[in-house]
Amino acid sequence: MNSFELLLQQLANGLTLGAIYALIALGYTMVYGVVQLINFAHGEIFIAGAYAALTVILMLSGLALPWWAVLGLCTAGAVLGCGALGWGIERLAYRPIRRAPRLNAFITAIGMSFFLQNALMLIFGATDRQFPTLIPLVRWQLGGVTLTLIQLVIWAASGALMIGLQGLVMSTTLGKAMRATSQDLVACALLGIPVNRVIAITFMIGSMLAAVGGLLFGLYYNTINFHDGYLVGLKAFTAAVLGGIGNMPGAMVGGILLGLLEGLGAGYLSAQWKNVFAFAILVVLLLFKPRGLFGERVAERA
Amino acid sequence: MAQALLEVEGLTKRFGGVVALEDVTLRVHQGETVGLIGPNGAGKTTLFNCVTGLLRADRGAIRFGRRNPESLAGLAAHHIVQRGIARTFQNIRLFGSMSVLENVVLGTYQRTHTGLWGAALATREARQEQQWAAERAMELLELVRLQDRAEALGASLPFGLQRRLEIARALASDPVLLLLDEPAAGLNPVEKQALLALIQRIKAQGLTMVLIEHDMHVVMPISDRVVVLDYGKTIAEGSAEAIQRDARVIEAYLGVPQRGADAAR
Numbered sequence: 406m407n408s409f410e411l412l413l414q415q416l417a418n419g420l421t422l423g424a425i426y427a428l429i430a431l432g433y434t435m436v437y438g439v440v441q442l443i444n445f446a447h448g449e450i451f452i453a454g455a456y457a458a459l460t461v462i463l464m465l466s467g468l469a470l471p472w473w474a475v476l477g478l479c480t481a482g483a484v485l486g487c488g489a490l491g492w493g494i495e496r497l498a499y500r501p502i503r504r505a506p507r508l509n510a511f512i513t514a515i516g517m518s519f520f521l522q523n524a525l526m527l528i529f530g531a532t533d534r535q536f537p538t539l540i541p542l543v544r545w546q547l548g549g550v551t552l553t554l555i556q557l558v559i560w561a562a563s564g565a566l567m568i569g570l571q572g573l574v575m576s577t578t579l580g581k582a583m584r585a586t587s588q589d590l591v592a593c594a595l596l597g598i599p600v601n602r603v604i605a606i607t608f609m610i611g612s613m614l615a616a617v618g619g620l621l622f623g624l625y626y627n628t629i630n631f632h633d634g635y636l637v638g639l640k641a642f643t644a645a646v647l648g649g650i651g652n653m654p655g656a657m658v659g660g661i662l663l664g665l666l667e668g669l670g671a672g673y674l675s676a677q678w679k680n681v682f683a684f685a686i687l688v689v690l691l692l693f694k695p696r697g698l699f700g701e702r703v704a705e706r707a
Numbered sequence: 708m709a710q711a712l713l714e715v716e717g718l719t720k721r722f723g724g725v726v727a728l729e730d731v732t733l734r735v736h737q738g739e740t741v742g743l744i745g746p747n748g749a750g751k752t753t754l755f756n757c758v759t760g761l762l763r764a765d766r767g768a769i770r771f772g773r774r775n776p777e778s779l780a781g782l783a784a785h786h787i788v789q790r791g792i793a794r795t796f797q798n799i800r801l802f803g804s805m806s807v808l809e810n811v812v813l814g815t816y817q818r819t820h821t822g823l824w825g826a827a828l829a830t831r832e833a834r835q836e837q838q839w840a841a842e843r844a845m846e847l848l849e850l851v852r853l854q855d856r857a858e859a860l861g862a863s864l865p866f867g868l869q870r871r872l873e874i875a876r877a878l879a880s881d882p883v884l885l886l887l888d889e890p891a892a893g894l895n896p897v898e899k900q901a902l903l904a905l906i907q908r909i910k911a912q913g914l915t916m917v918l919i920e921h922d923m924h925v926v927m928p929i930s931d932r933v934v935v936l937d938y939g940k941t942i943a944e945g946s947a948e949a950i951q952r953d954a955r956v957i958e959a960y961l962g963v964p965q966r967g968a969d970a971a972r
Contacts, residue, residue, distance in 0.1 A: 579823045585802045585813050592800040595759055597788035597817025597880055606823055
């Protein structure tokens, strides 16, 4: 493998990871957009999605269904489960304190994250769980670069979801209501828009994207642990900040960029130092662009 | 006397020790334009905030509706809009990073029926409604003479046009009663004249309006009746001419220095 092939291979690996980060980062940024809250429990929602998918897969294991049927059903299970979880968290934990000072919501979010971490540990155990390889292990050699079917599935699924989400937000009434709520909640209410429902739906959509992220993460790495929610969630949050929190295209670009940086860092420096590499880039970027790459909307609000 | 469309009775609102509204009574009849005047801090905006559900009054009743007046107490803001009350704000609250057209389309929200999920799934009905909403929004932009700026961002409009856009957005909910909070504030004389003409056009369509305004050149020509608030109390009520001669009003406006920002802020 020559150096150019190594570069391409690391970019392909980084793009895969980045696509997953981007899906999760979207949830952080959408929720921040409508209620200016960093939902620290979002990382746990992500890994709960992986566990929900795993549960469905194990339930179906005796039925000898084709792999694509299992994939479809476990996606549905993860998406519905996490959608309900996101809705419940908003309804029970965040909505009651929406008018309280910002710090209260901040602490509630951290508390919710701890609560979910421990709940997941109690339900699914503290040790790594094996995640079945649902998608056949097909490999292609393109030049010196190896691509797998799983990678293509991850790219295609995240790409389709991001395009779909962009369409939803830019052109449907729901999307307009979401953007309007993020700018002026009171003015929205006075136009007859049910802002509580808009906020709840935003949490649900963000959580559903994280669920898909969790499933893809499980398929890619083949083991999941409740701790992964924290670290991957933190990375995705970093990606959202990198892109400019509150800005959806920013979260997508930030996620992919972070994945690519990690891939390169792991390939050229050391795999053990990849986290340091990613966070160092963030620190440097924020020194020069404190609002992230596309963070005008925060500037406007501040 | 005919049944009032909006009936505010004995309304009291305190913020800590400050009495923003004290036993305020206001009746607005169908088709009427009522001017609501008074010094800063008199409680005018607080009254609007109570009527539109942004604030909850401590005491008193607010009833709305021509045939079967219904109490608005405890209703959420978006439910009050559904009953036919729309408003604008003293400090314009547009969706600045959305287009002029989108701002008005959002105003039609409560006239649509597919709801948020239907909209998300882009059902046929939802698409037809979006089409309808866009057409309705364009009509309103023509009414406020903003049809040529439909694609511009809300925040990019000059101040005077932002006011017009806010009025168009409020009209998009197809209200029975329109509450205008200082629509002429910050406008230059030319813009004021244009605004006055716009309000006259809206009035000619038969819409009932309550208008908070300091500028007597705006209030007097369009108000059928003027109500004066001072220190949270109604101190005078009558025709525009009678109010201008009222000693208490002259004292409230001329004898008392301004008392800082409006209590509702």
